[in-house]
Amino acid sequence: MAQSRTVLSVEQETALLQPIDAHVSEIQRKVDELRADGTTKVLELQSSIDATKNDRILTREERDREIAKFQKDLDAAKQVEASHADAISKLIAEAEAYLNEHFEKEYLTPVKQSCEAEREVAKKDYQARLAELERDHKKELASLSDSQEVKEEKYVYKNKQFDAKVTYQQDMQRIKDREHEAFMYRYHLLDMLRMSRFTFQEKLAQRWETYRYTFSARDFLLNNGLYLAILLVFAVLCGITPAIKGTQLLTVQNILNILQQSSPRMFLALGVAGLILQTGTDLSIGRMVGMSMVASTIIMHQGPNTGTVFGIAFDFSTMPVVGRILLALVVCVALCTLFSAIAGFFTAKFKMHWFISTMANMLIIFGLVTYATKGVSFGAIDPQIPNMVTPKINGFPTIILWAIAAIAIVWFIWNKTTFGKNMYAVGGNPEAASVSGINVFAISIGAFLLAGILYGFGSWLECIRMVGSGSAAYGQGWEMDAIAACVVGGISFTGGIGKISGVTVGVLIFTALTYSLTILGIDTNLQFVFSGIIILIAVTLDCLKYIRKK
Numbered sequence: 001m002a003q004s005r006t007v008l009s010v011e012q013e014t015a016l017l018q019p020i021d022a023h024v025s026e027i028q029r030k031v032d033e034l035r036a037d038g039t040t041k042v043l044e045l046q047s048s049i050d051a052t053k054n055d056r057i058l059t060r061e062e063r064d065r066e067i068a069k070f071q072k073d074l075d076a077a078k079q080v081e082a083s084h085a086d087a088i089s090k091l092i093a094e095a096e097a098y099l100n101e102h103f104e105k106e107y108l109t110p111v112k113q114s115c116e117a118e119r120e121v122a123k124k125d126y127q128a129r130l131a132e133l134e135r136d137h138k139k140e141l142a143s144l145s146d147s148q149e150v151k152e153e154k155y156v157y158k159n160k161q162f163d164a165k166v167t168y169q170q171d172m173q174r175i176k177d178r179e180h181e182a183f184m185y186r187y188h189l190l191d192m193l194r195m196s197r198f199t200f201q202e203k204l205a206q207r208w209e210t211y212r213y214t215f216s217a218r219d220f221l222l223n224n225g226l227y228l229a230i231l232l233v234f235a236v237l238c239g240i241t242p243a244i245k246g247t248q249l250l251t252v253q254n255i256l257n258i259l260q261q262s263s264p265r266m267f268l269a270l271g272v273a274g275l276i277l278q279t280g281t282d283l284s285i286g287r288m289v290g291m292s293m294v295a296s297t298i299i300m301h302q303g304p305n306t307g308t309v310f311g312i313a314f315d316f317s318t319m320p321v322v323g324r325i326l327l328a329l330v331v332c333v334a335l336c337t338l339f340s341a342i343a344g345f346f347t348a349k350f351k352m353h354w355f356i357s358t359m360a361n362m363l364i365i366f367g368l369v370t371y372a373t374k375g376v377s378f379g380a381i382d383p384q385i386p387n388m389v390t391p392k393i394n395g396f397p398t399i400i401l402w403a404i405a406a407i408a409i410v411w412f413i414w415n416k417t418t419f420g421k422n423m424y425a426v427g428g429n430p431e432a433a434s435v436s437g438i439n440v441f442a443i444s445i446g447a448f449l450l451a452g453i454l455y456g457f458g459s460w461l462e463c464i465r466m467v468g469s470g471s472a473a474y475g476q477g478w479e480m481d482a483i484a485a486c487v488v489g490g491i492s493f494t495g496g497i498g499k500i501s502g503v504t505v506g507v508l509i510f511t512a513l514t515y516s517l518t519i520l521g522i523d524t525n526l527q528f529v530f531s532g533i534i535i536l537i538a539v540t541l542d543c544l545k546y547i548r549k550k
Contacts, residue, residue, distance in 0.1 A: 007118045045073055107182070238250045268455060274423060276492075280447075291368075291459075292331075299328040305379075332460040344449065406457065486506055
């Protein structure tokens with residue numbers, strides 16, 4: 001009973017807040033009076049000027065006259081605003097000092113204590129209710145002999161338990177809401193005083209409170225469980241590598257190697273991510289890498305090519321090195337974009353499934369390149385090219401900067417352009433997007449074109465990283481790595497859900513795991529098993545999230 005006395009009623013809580021609210025409201029009134037002919041008028045006049053500039057009914061001369069009139073009043077209002085600035089600052093400082101002295105001690109702390117006591121009361125009431133239901137259930141069962149009646153009583157008992165649990169959860173949520181509102185009320189008062197301006201520490205405090213308020217252990221594990229499991233596996237690998245191989249796994253050089261290996265793959269994952277965002281996929285990525293590696297190696301080859309394409313031996317060695325580098329890039333991007341556009345056309349125009357259109361692409365590309373080159377490797381590229389395009393500066397591989405640039409550009413496209421926003425809309429609900437005026441066909445083709453450009457860039461970089469050695473077989477299985485990285489990174493196959501940051505994390509995770517397992521000497525075939533398990537878990541979690549939303 002002692003705990004129940006500390007529970008504040010609504011009237012008691014209001015009484016605690018009333019003097020604080022009254023004091024700050026009086027200061028707010030004075031601030032509003034000082035702002036009336038200053039800041040408030042400045043905002044109104046600025047809005048009027050903006051509206052006049054966009055008013056197409058007025059002639060140019062009429063707009064200029066109206067704007068000049070508003071501007072004159074605006075200059076006067078700014079002078080008033082400047083003259084009242086010191087007085088307003090002092091009033092705001094007074095209110096802040098008062099809140100710092102009284103809010104926590106006289107209001108927030110008593111409310112928190114009341115909420116803690118109320119939680120204890122709610123928990124005891126819930127436990128008492130369960131005990132009461134159990135007694136009644138046993139008593140009722142003792143009086144029954146018919147099996148059907150016993151079954152019905154058990155069903156009723158479970159329903160009553162469920163109702164009691166729901167009531168308890170509602171009580172706990174109400175208490176949680178009350179505590180959250182009490183905490184945020186201080187920032188509500190500051191918001192009005194400062195016109196939505198907060199310090200960095202205040203913004204952090206509000207974000208932490210919002211995170212704590214909305215936190216759900218189940219949602220957290222559902223969203224981050226796979227990452228935590230992979231981190232745990234990686235930590236175990238870091239621990240056992242010194243014992244097994246006598247070398248440290250987590251070194252600066254190894255980290256740079258992982259980033260270097262993941263850089264070309266980042267382009268591929270960013271490309272296919274846009275397709276997965278629209279519930280699609282691309283099975284031809286690996287074959288596009290092989291095609292581009294062959295084309296790049298032929299153009300940037302050291303000296304005349306010994307291999308032939310459709311029986312023709314090409315020699316680009318007489319071209320300037322920079323010209324060959326740029327030509328190789330253009331050819332890679334052009335080829336990948338062309339084949340990607342073909343798959344996109346059949347998918348968007350004829351509603352062909354992405355699996356079929358990209359699988360056909362995969363077979364066509366591999367067949368053409370293998371037939372044209374007889375499956376031979378074209379050797380190495382000019383050794384000076386890697387130092388020109390991706391030099392190492394003090395041991396730092398600048399190929400990483402190419403990947404960072406790609407991440408930044410694709411992030412901008414996804415989040416800051418109309419095309420990117422339409423991609424999300426089409427992926428989420430193509431029918432609704434079409435009704436709202438979005439050209440679904442154009443967006444689908446655009447996603448394939450963007451993917452093709454990224455495939456071309458990534459393949460060109462991979463050729464430079466590997467110093468050539470292009471063959472039709474190169475890149476086999478890379479489509480699985482790219483798709484898996486997107487899935488692990490949270491790009492949902494249900495469409496319209498995903499972030500560039502997730503793709504980046506997914507690529508780094510897969511590259512790091514592959515690198516770690518290779519150092520440990522794990523067979524390549526077993527590495528496929530690891531990848532398959534990770535993909536299975538990632539997709540399962542994605543499906544669970546989709547089911548919960550439905």
